[in-house]
Amino acid sequence: MTAAPSLRVERSLLRGGAARLAAADEVGRGALCGPVTIGMVVVSATTRTAPQGVRDSKxxxxxxxxxxAPRVMRWADAWAVGHAMPDEIDALGLTAALRLAGHRALAGLGPVDRVLLDGNHDYLTPPAQEALFGAPESDAALGAAGVVVPPVTTRIKADLTCAAVAAASILAKTARDAIMTELHEEFPDYLWAENKGYSAPAHIDALARLGVTVHHRRSxxxxGLAPAIESAV
Structure with missing residues (x-):
């Protein structure tokens, strides 16, 4: 069994000068439909050990x-979840949509001094050209502009080793799963309550038979789709 994640890395960053550290993880990156979702939790020097059982949501x-999930919400100093929806993914591209979802989560936390981000790529910090020339109009219109992103530390497999990142993954996963389960009631043939919008056989079969919905990432x-298929859904 994989060792339980700890707050060792988080406490090291806090000792390094961060009073409030936001830990972040994403879900939905590889789904065919539905949002990409970022969960964040804030920890500080006084934060206790994470609730027993906290692991990477997967x-x-x-x-x-x-x-x-409710235990994590009570445990964290603060928490938030941000989403970017399929039309935003299509308009902005996946990386910018992840940034948008992350900015929406950051906006719900209050001031933080640093972000610990799962993975090896900092998608939260706006690209340098945006700092020079201003954010693209599409980003600004969708609410990403104006969010102050603190310094970001990336860590590969942080969701496996860092308890606060694992806790954030649980909040992101439960929030996104709830959205997909609700959307299943609208389009039951795609079985989103079971596959959560990923490329399961039943989902691909429904795409072949029924085409795309407004919730699919059409770009x-x-x-399962013919190259020129048009959806009537």
């Missing part, structure tokens, strides 16, 4: 995630 059953090469 290692937990849905029942365990649902049980842990993507979606499996």
């Amino acid at each position: 290692l937990l059953t849905p029942e365990a995630r649902e049980r842990l 993507w090469s979606l499996p």
Whole structure:
């Protein structure tokens, strides 16, 4: 069994001068439909050990995630979840949409001094050309402009080793799963309550039979579709 994540890395960053550290993780990057979602939790020097059972959300059953999510919310100094929807992914591209979702999460936290981000790519910090020439109009219109992004530390597999990042992954996963389960009621043939918008066989079969919906990422090469298919859904 994988060792439980700890706050060792988070406490090191806090000792390095961050009074309030936001830990972040994303879900939905590889889905065919639905949002990309960023979860964030804030920890400080007084934050206690994470609730027992906190792990990377991918290692937990849905029942365990649902049980842990409210405990994480009570444990964290602050928490927030941000989404970027399929039309925003299509308009901006995936990386900029991740940034937008992250900015929306940051906006719900209050001031933080640093972000610990799962992975090896800082998608939160606006590119240098935006700092020089201003954010693209599409980003500004969608609410990404005006968010102050503190220094970002990236860490590969932080969701496996850092308890606050694992906690953020649980909040992101439960929030996005709830959206996909609700959308399933609108389009039950795609079985989103089960596959959460990823490329499961039933989802691909429904795409082939019924075409895309308003919730699909239409700029993507979606499996099961003929190249020139037009949706009536």
